Amino acid sequence: MGEKRARFSGWIVDALLACAVLAYAIPPALTGRPFSWFLSWWPVPPWVAVWVAVWVAVLSAVAAALSMLARRRTAWPSIVASLLCLALAGQGVAVTIAAYSMTAEGTVRRWRLTAAVMTAAYLVLDHLGPSPDGLLVLSAVRAVTLVSVPAVIGTWVRGCRTTLAGVWQREEQAASRERRRIAGEMHDTVTHAVTVMVLNAGLIQDTQDLGEIRRLARSIEDKGVRALTELREVLTVLHRRDMPASAEGLEAIPQLVAEGNATGLKCSLHLDVPEGTVARESAHACYRVVQEGLNNVRKHAPASEVRITCEARDDMVTVAVVNSAEGRLRPYPAAPRIGSGYGLVGLKERVNLVGGWLASGRTPEGGFALTARIPCHPPDGER
Known part of the structure; x- marks a missing residue:
C-alpha cells in the first residue's frame, strides 16, 4: 500500500512539473521571438519565419513537458528535450529540472561529464539566444547556477534517500x-x-x-x-x-x-x-x-x-x-x-x-x- 501511494505521489509531482514547464515555455514560444534569431539566417519571408518559429517553439515546449513524465526512469529524453526547449523556446526551466533529476534519481552514470556538457550547452544557447544583456559572464553565471548547482543538489538528495532507506x-x-x-x-x-x-x-x-x-x-x-x-x-x-x-x-x-x-x-x-x-x-x-x-x-x-x-x-x-x-x-x-x-x-x-x-x-x-x-x-x- 505504501509503495503504491509513493508511486502515485511521484506521478502527481511529475505531472505538476510538466505543467510548470508548459506554463513557463508556452507564452514566450507563442511570440516566435526565441527562434527568430535562427530563422534570420535563412532567406524566407518574415511571416513564414514567425509562423515556423511559433510552431517549432511550442512543439519543443510540449516535448520538454512530456519528458518530465519519464525523468525517474531515464534521463536522456528530458536532457535532450530541455536543451531543445531552451534553444527553440528560450526557456531553461526544463534544463534545471533535467539536471537535478539525472542525479537525484541516479539515471546517469557519468553525471559529472553530462552536467559539464549541459552547462556548456546552456552557456552557448543563452549567449546566442535573445538574451537581454548579451554578456558572456552573465550567461556563464546562469549556466552554472541553473545546471551545475541543481545537479550537485540532486546528488545530495540521492545520498539522503539512500541513508534513509538504509535506516528504514x-x-x-x-x-x-x-x-x-x-x-x-x-x-x-x-x-x-x-x-x-x-x-x-x-x-x-x-x-x-x-x-x-x-x-x-x-x-x-x-x-x-x-x-x-x-x-x-x-x-x-x-x-x-x-x-x-x-x-x-x-x-x-x-x-x-x-x-x-x-x-x-x-x-x-x-x-x-x-x-x-x-x-x-x-x-x-x-x-x-x-x-x-x-x-x-x-x-x-x-x-x-x-x-x-x-x-x-x-x-x-x-x-x-x-x-x-x-x-x-x-x-x-x-x-x-x-x-x-x-x-x-x-x-x-x-x-x-x-x-x-x-x-x-x-x-x-x-x-x-x-x-x-x-x-x-x-x-x-x-x-
Whole structure:
C-alpha cells in the first residue's frame, strides 16, 4: 500500500512539473521571438519565419513537458528535450529540472561529464539566444547556477534517500528480530508450563488416589501461577535486553528433571558445572535448552527414557538432552501438540545470541538428541 501511494505521489509531482514547464515555455514560444534569431539566417519571408518559429517553439515546449513524465526512469529524453526547449523556446526551466533529476534519481552514470556538457550547452544557447544583456559572464553565471548547482543538489538528495532507506531497512530488521525474540520468550514461558499442566490434568483423570489428585492439582496451580508471573515479567522488560528476574539458570534444571519424572518420563541428570563459573545469560540459555528438549520428548516420545547432561569444560558448557527409542511398559498420556514449530528455531537464535551453537537430530540407536555448546561468558556485545 505504501509503495503504491509513493508511486502515485511521484506521478502527481511529475505531472505538476510538466505543467510548470508548459506554463513557463508556452507564452514566450507563442511570440516566435526565441527562434527568430535562427530563422534570420535563412532567406524566407518574415511571416513564414514567425509562423515556423511559433510552431517549432511550442512543439519543443510540449516535448520538454512530456519528458518530465519519464525523468525517474531515464534521463536522456528530458536532457535532450530541455536543451531543445531552451534553444527553440528560450526557456531553461526544463534544463534545471533535467539536471537535478539525472542525479537525484541516479539515471546517469557519468553525471559529472553530462552536467559539464549541459552547462556548456546552456552557456552557448543563452549567449546566442535573445538574451537581454548579451554578456558572456552573465550567461556563464546562469549556466552554472541553473545546471551545475541543481545537479550537485540532486546528488545530495540521492545520498539522503539512500541513508534513509538504509535506516528504514535496519529498523525493519531490528523489528523483525524483536518479533522473533518476543515469540521465543512467549514460547519458552508458556509451552513448558502448559504442557506440564495438561499432562497433570490427564493423570488426574486416571487416578482415584485422593492424595495423588491433590498433589497433581497443586502442581497445576503452581505451574499456572509461575507462568503468569513469567509472562508479566516478560511483558515488562521486552523493550530492553535485560533478563526477567524470574529467569531460571542451572540451579533450576533439577526441578525440570523432577517435573519430567512426575509426568511420566524417566529422566536422569548429570550436572557438572561449578557454581559461579557461568554467566546468568548463558545459564538461562542452558536452562531453556533442557526445557525445550523435555517439551519435545513429551510431545513426540512421552514413554522414552531421557538422559540429560550439563558439563562445563574449557570455558564452554555442553548441554545435551537425549531420549531413547524404547517405550515403557506402562504408557502415560501424551501431551497435545500445542507447539507452533518455532521452538527449536527460537532456541537456536537464543543460543546464537550468547555465542553458542545448537544441533539436533536422530541418534544411531533411533532416539533423538538436542545438543548445545554455550560459552560460560557471552561476548561483550551480547551481554
